[in-house]
Each structure stands twice: as structure tokens, then as C-alpha cells.
Amino acid sequence: MPEVTMTVNGKHVKGQIEGRTLLVDFIRENLGLTGTHVGCDTSQCGACVVHVDGKAVKACTMFAAEAEGAEVRTIESMAEPDGTLHPIQAAFREHHGLQCGFCTPGMVMSAAALLAENPTPTEAEIRDYLEGNICRCTGYHNIVKAILAASGQDVSRIAAE
């Protein structure tokens, strides 16, 4: 059984894995970080999005062995150690960007990747970027609004939707 080492949320971790161990399973089962969710397990829904070397990826469609030596960031790294929410998380709460919350970890990680690339995206750019993140509760409007708000932009113009 091969061993894999990587950095997850700033901590150096290692573990015994099978070749077929998915990154998301390593994160959830070996590390106990269950904030990253498995929704569809077919790379459609985006609930499992994490950052690998700064890039958003679907952790259900990457093997743990492929993340050897990588810098991985999960939803658990977003809030401050004292529990203060990351501005994107705070915006999701403020603008009701979640209902059941299942998709939220992936939504927040995708939003963080978007804002790192494009600090002031348009509404259309946000919707386009979320193409691979599916939410079955909100109808997306409040998620889009939350991300616009987190980027410091005016959200009043989409408030009526």
C-alpha cells in the first residue's frame, strides 16, 4: 500500500492509501475533515471542490496519490481559528446563500478560487464560474448575490430576483 504525503490546510500530513483512494476519501476518512462533501461522486455537482496548489478541483475526480507533495486547502481552512467566518462565508450567511448547506463547502471554495482570479467578477462571470457547482435549494440567486457582496460590489440591483 503506497504512502502519500501532502500539506492540508497548512499541516503536513501523510497516510497509507490504495491506488484507487480518491482525494476526497483521503480528506474525509484518513484526515477526518468531513467539511468536504461527496454529492454525486461523478464530477458533476461540485460539493467536493477543494484547492490543490491554489486551483479549484473536484476531489472526487482526483486520486490521493496525484496530490503527492501538493498544497491542499479545504473548507475547514476558511474560518479563523476563533470561529470568525471568512468574508465569503459571512456573505453566504448574510445573503441566505444556503438552505440545506450540502453544496455550500464546494460553493465557497469555488467562490474563493474565482475571487482569487477575478476580484470583482460580474454577475454573469459568477454564474459562469459556478457551472460545475449544483445547488438544489436556493435557485442560485442568493449564492450569486453573496459572492458579489463578498467581492465588495453592490448587490441591490439583483435584490429583487
Added chain:
Amino acid sequence: MYAFEIDRPTTLADAIKALGAEDAQALGGGQTLIPSLKQRLASPARLVCLSGVAEIKGIRTADDGALCIGGGTTHADVAAGAGAYPALAALAANIGDPAVRNRGTIGGSLANNDPSACYPAAVLASGATVVTNTRQIAADDFFDGMFATALEEGEIITEVRFPVPEAASYQKFEQPASRFALVGVFVAKYATGVRVAVTGASEGGVFRWSEAEAALTSSFTPEALDGLVLSGDGMIADLHGSGAYRAHLVDVMTRRAVAAAG
């Protein structure tokens, strides 16, 4: 998923060596292969990850002006770095979703040759050259029907060389659930003539629409296609659309591509 051994070589030489093992298969970005493994549509004994092989990643311009993209380059990196060939960068920017584009690679897409994938249309319309660890393969000789290519066992796509056209555009009519191309048409205009490649439509995989190429070489306008009839015979027919519908879409998307390319 059945169990398998996994190798993560960091050099091309080590990857080639690892692929020499019995029942070994290359893993590009895994955005198609990993779902296939989960469905048990593939069950190799050994997977050789190419994502750690730096020497097959990156974009460069060759002395003859061709845009050369390493086989292990992700769609996101092509979208960001293929500015010298804007239609190709735009195609890469619209494959899948952002997370998929951060993993999926051009070499993986071409080796898989999904009949609805975008890259095969670009490679065929550009008359690109697929470079492997053993040889160079012209686009016209590379694609060999649905999910089939000229690649031999253990052969790795190291680079794809695209001659940059005077004008080009890729137009994709998306299947709204999967966002794969229901039909996609890549039109590229070179000094030597126009090439038109169609993905998503034919049961034979990507193909060149030679009648349209001849008409567009005479006159690079959407109207040049007036009177051409593409048969629905041999076109993919499924719940998303009949063969005749796809044939009609090929005409429409070709016109849009010509109009967009200017």
C-alpha cells in the same frame, strides 16, 4: 472501482518505462478516466499518472510559428496561455467547468477521442500534428473513429503543434445537461484553404466536412454554404436529437463559426 497499482513518474522516460508494464494505462487529468474506472468501464492493473511530468506541460511557439502545446497542459492553462490562437484558447475556456479545466489535459482529451469532445475538432480543423514519444502523427491520420486513435499501447502524447490560421472560430451547441458538444464545428482559414471539422455529430467521431471546406475556400461567407446538404445518415441519434437534427445543426454551427471568424 477495481483495485490497481498507481505510479507517479516525474520524467517522461520513467512514464514510458512504467507504461511498459502489463495492462498499464496512462492517466492524464483523469476527468474522463476516473469516472470510467468508477463505472468499471475500464479496469487497468496499473495506472501511470502523467500529471507530475513537467516536461510535457506548457505552451511555446515554434520557429515556423506553430503554437505548440504540451500534452499534459490543462484546459485552464491553454485558455490562459494560447492567446496566439484565440479560437483555440476560447475553446479550452469552455470545456466542462472551471474545476474540470484545472485537471483535464489536451493530451488526455485527444487520446480518449470522445465523439463529443471539443479538442478533436480544433486539432483536425487546424491540420495540427500530434507528437508522441515515438513519432509525429498528422491530424488526418490520428482520429480513428469513436474512442479510437492511431496511438499504440504505451504511446504518450507529448505535444500538439497547431499551425496558427488567419481566422478561426469554434462554435459549440451544448447538450444542456452534460455541456458536451451536441454538435461543435471548428472552422479555420489558412492561406492554403479552409478546413472545417465537426464533433458531436457523427457515429464515426470527429470528421471534416469537405464540401463546406471547398465552398468556404472559394468564398469565406456563411452564404457560401447555401445549397449544401449534409445527410443525417451515420449521424448520432439519441434522446437528445435525431441524426437529421444533428446534420441540420452542423450547417447552422458552421455558418455561425464563419460569421464569428469574420
